[in-house]
Amino acid sequence: xxxxxxxxxxxxxxxxxxxxxxxxxxxxxxxxxxxxxxxxxxxxxxxxxxxxxxxxxxxxxxxxxxxxxxxxxxxxxxxxxxxxxxxxxxxxxxxxxxxxxxxxxxxxx
Amino acid sequence: xxxxxxxxxxxxxxxxxxxxxxxxxxxxxxxxxxxxxxxxxxxxxxxxxxxxxxxxxxxxxxxxxxxxxxxxxxxxxxxxxxxxxxxxxxxxxxxxxxxxxxxxxxxxxxxxxxxxxxxxxxxxxxxxxxxxxxxxxxxxxxxxxxxxxxxxxxxxxxxxxxxxxxxxxxxxxxxxxxxxxxxxxxxxxxxxxxxxxxxxxxxxxxxxxxxxxxxxxxxxxxxxxxxxxxxxxxxxxxxxxxxxxxxxxxxxxxxxxxxxxxxxxxxxxxxxxxxxxxxxxxxxxxxxxxxxxxxxxxxxxxxxxxxxxxxx
Numbered sequence: 001x002x003x004x005x006x007x008x009x010x011x012x013x014x015x016x017x018x019x020x021x022x023x024x025x026x027x028x029x030x031x032x033x034x035x036x037x038x039x040x041x042x043x044x045x046x047x048x049x050x051x052x053x054x055x056x057x058x059x060x061x062x063x064x065x066x067x068x069x070x071x072x073x074x075x076x077x078x079x080x081x082x083x084x085x086x087x088x089x090x091x092x093x094x095x096x097x098x099x100x101x102x103x104x105x106x107x108x109x
Numbered sequence: 110x111x112x113x114x115x116x117x118x119x120x121x122x123x124x125x126x127x128x129x130x131x132x133x134x135x136x137x138x139x140x141x142x143x144x145x146x147x148x149x150x151x152x153x154x155x156x157x158x159x160x161x162x163x164x165x166x167x168x169x170x171x172x173x174x175x176x177x178x179x180x181x182x183x184x185x186x187x188x189x190x191x192x193x194x195x196x197x198x199x200x201x202x203x204x205x206x207x208x209x210x211x212x213x214x215x216x217x218x219x220x221x222x223x224x225x226x227x228x229x230x231x232x233x234x235x236x237x238x239x240x241x242x243x244x245x246x247x248x249x250x251x252x253x254x255x256x257x258x259x260x261x262x263x264x265x266x267x268x269x270x271x272x273x274x275x276x277x278x279x280x281x282x283x284x285x286x287x288x289x290x291x292x293x294x295x296x297x298x299x300x301x302x303x304x305x306x307x308x309x310x311x312x313x314x315x316x317x318x319x320x321x322x323x324x325x326x327x328x329x330x331x332x333x334x335x336x337x338x339x340x341x342x343x344x345x346x347x348x349x350x351x352x353x354x355x356x357x358x359x360x361x362x363x364x365x366x367x368x369x370x371x372x373x374x375x376x377x378x379x380x381x382x383x384x385x386x387x388x389x390x391x392x393x394x395x396x397x398x399x400x401x402x403x404x405x406x407x408x409x410x411x412x413x414x415x416x417x418x419x420x421x
Contacts, residue, residue, distance in 0.1 A: 055138070
């Protein structure tokens with residue numbers, strides 16, 4: 001079962017950029033865009049680098065290690081060497097928080 | 110999968126020299142400064158190229174003209190380097206195109222260089238880990254041998270021909286992702302094909318322009334690029350600490366222009382995602398915490414030679 005969870009306060013969101021967040025043991029990347037917020041896994045599926053330290057241009061996040069790229073909306077790989085999709089999660093702004101919808105069991109993984 | 114600790118992750122971490130949001134602002138990219146720089150670059154190339162044009166009948170002036178043009182030509186490496194990091198322009202397509210163009214000019218396969226360079230940033234100046242490491246020469250003879258460019262060209266051409274046959278060394282396979290091996294082989298094959306085509310045109314049409322404006326100037330002036338590249342890390346401690354293992358050189362505005370600001374090398378290694386036109390700003394923020402050679406390339410070589418003497 002999935003539930004909406006508070007992820008980070010809106011005040012902590014880096015404007016028009018990517019912000020690191022954590023829920024349970026899971027590290028996530030939160031993207032602030034004019035049309036809302038997006039959340040993906042924080043770790044690049046290729047080399048394991050932290051995408052929160054990457055470069056966000058529009059809806060594309062560039063990995064800081066090999067400059068592979070992903071679409072933050074659906075996690076699809078756009079540029080080599082990224083070949084596998086990133087996990088993405090439903091997200092929204094609610095009150096003073098960014099919320100993410102995750103399976104309850106995922107919070108402990 | 111184990112998390113990879115990139116230099117950028119350290120630079121944006123809690124103990125960073127520059128606050129995260131400040132550094133993120135410096136990382137923002139634009140096409141404008143790069144296009145302006147590129148335009149001036151082409152003006153300079155036209156000027157130095159015209160020096161060759163006007164001296165082709167004056168043999169004693171031709172070699173100096175070729176050398177001057179060659180100094181600009183070999184600095185295409187700086188443009189390729191920036192485009193490899195996608196920090197010369199916001200447009201990735203333009204970066205890719207220019208990285209390929211410069212790589213073809215200088216026999217530096219762009220895709221291979223990109224992956225090699227990623228490991229250079231991850232393991233800067235660490236023995237057996239940094240694939241671009243220029244170690245401190247053992248003695249003066251080794252120092253001059255490196256500057257002669259013979260080992261450099263031998264490695265560039267040898268590596269390209271080997272990879273074109275599909276053979277990558279164990280060391281290369283450490284940094285070239287498995288999914289990219291075929292592309293790396295193909296790019297070497299295409300580059301060789303391109304060179305052969307141009308050689309055929311030179312021979313059949315007696316079209317000497319590539320020789321006069323490209324190959325001879327690059328060969329004549331590559332020692333200058335070796336001289337500069339040696340100052341980036343050689344002689345600095347071989348440790349995983351970029352505040353110590355990298356040397357920033359303070360040089361004149363002309364050299365800065367040619368190097369696309371890569372003389373601020375410690376700043377570049379601190380955060381490789383910062384575009385070339387913001388490196389000076391980053392340098393101002395971290396200059397008291399990194400190694401800076403205030404008297405430029407020449408003094409850096411004095412330091413290198415002192416260390417060579419001390420160890421030999």
